[in-house]
Amino acid sequence: xxxxxxTIIDIPPAPFEIRPCEEVLLVGSCFANxxxxxxxxxxxxxxxxxxxxxxxxxxxxxxxxxxxxxxxxEGKVQPAPRIVFLTLGTNHVxxxxxxxxxxxxxxxxxxxxxxxxxLTVSECADYLxxxxxxxxxxxxxVQVIMTVSPIRYRKYGYHESxxxxxTLLLATTSIxxxxxxxxxxxxxxxxxxxxxxxxxxxxxxxxxxxxxxxxIYYIWERLAAWCFCPDTMxxxxxxxxxRQALSHRPFHPESEEYRRFKAxxxxxxxxxxxxxxxxxxxxx
Numbered sequence: 346x347x348x349x350x351x352t353i354i355d356i357p358p359a360p361f362e363i364r365p366c367e368e369v370l371l372v373g374s375c376f377a378n379x380x381x382x383x384x385x386x387x388x389x390x391x392x393x394x395x396x397x398x399x400x401x402x403x404x405x406x407x408x409x410x411x412x413x414x415x416x417x418x419e420g421k422v423q424p425a426p427r428i429v430f431l432t433l434g435t436n437h438v439x440x441x442x443x444x445x446x447x448x449x450x451x452x453x454x455x456x457x458x459x460x461x462x463x464l465t466v467s468e469c470a471d472y473l474x475x476x477x478x479x480x481x482x483x484x485x486x487v488q489v490i491m492t493v494s495p496i497r498y499r500k501y502g503y504h505e506s507x508x509x510x511x512t513l514l515l516a517t518t519s520i521x522x523x524x525x526x527x528x529x530x531x532x533x534x535x536x537x538x539x540x541x542x543x544x545x546x547x548x549x550x551x552x553x554x555x556x557x558x559x560x561i562y563y564i565w566e567r568l569a570a571w572c573f574c575p576d577t578m579x580x581x582x583x584x585x586x587x588r589q590a591l592s593h594r595p596f597h598p599e600s601e602e603y604r605r606f607k608a609x610x611x612x613x614x615x616x617x618x619x620x621x622x623x624x625x626x627x628x629x
Contacts, residue, residue, distance in 0.1 A: 352541045354534050356567070361488045361531070362574035363428055366390065366623035370425075372408050373432030374400050376494035376535065379556070380430065383565040388584045388624060392426070397450060400434035401464065402472035402516070404449040409476050413483055425483035431476065432535075434494040436464040436512040437501070463509070469516035477526055490531045490572075491517045495539030497554050510536065533571065535564050580621060587613050 363369070369391045371381040381393030395412060399405045409429075416424040438447045439459040451459060464472070473491065480487045493513045498506040514536070521530050539548070539556055546553060548560040556564070569578065590610040595603045618624045 354537050359572035365577045365580035368426040369428045371430040374434030374494040377432035379561045401438050402469045403447045425480045430490045432492045433513045435509045466515045470519040473520045492533045493536040495536045
């Protein structure tokens with residue numbers, strides 16, 4: 346009998362597909378920044394936390410609202426991209442005592458001005474539902490992918506961190522179970538992949554809390570296999586060598602050899618841009 350030394354997370358097929366160079370919006374914890382960087386590296390025009398990292402559902406709602414308002418003001422034909430990732434980090438929020446508002450950033454003000462609270466499962470679910478309905482009001486075809494960040498919060502204590510993650514997991518399950526939201530929502534198990542498939546400290550950064558680059562790349566591969574259409578996988582393979590060439594830093598930039606290399610790269614990029622017009626904004 347073959348022995349297996351790790352558990353593989355079974356991910357049901359995604360109810361949607363991400364197309365080549367499709368605009369993607371990612372809002373949430375620093376894990377959203379990691380995955381957003383992977384989207385950008387692979388030729389997607391990704392919008393990643395434009396108002397800073399947001400950890401809880403209330404702050405993510407605030408950020409989404411600002412993003413949509415700004416895109417409307419800019420005259421965007423489609424204020425809400427079809428693909429939106431929400432990466433939830435914690436159910437802990439900070440409320441400004443003077444106004445009672447949940448703040449997104451304490452801006453280094455004295456801790457005495459704020460009251461820390463924990464959102465309940467139903468409160469988290471309510472904020473998530475409001476986010477989805479807001480996005481749907483701008484784009485009925487929106488696909489909202491929820492994830493729970495695998496990054497643990499040492500400042501809460503590890504038991505409290507797990508309780509926080511459990512609250513978020515229950516909230517996302519509540520949302521994906523609601524019939525009225527099912528066609529627009531999905532859950533991607535980044536948290537479970539990190540906790541179960543990559544259950545080894547070699548997959549963590551030096552702080553032993555954040556996933557390593559290797560872990561992030563693995564989760565990215567699982568995400569791509571889950572929801573990228575075949576054309577997208579083909580595009581990524583075509584784009585990879587050009588991306589590597591564009592990022593090349595020569596020892597002798599004035600040399601004739603490098604000038605030829607740069608011209609060849611420009612020709613390859615132009616050919617790919619003809620095939621995928623969304624790449625037109627990329628500069629050498």
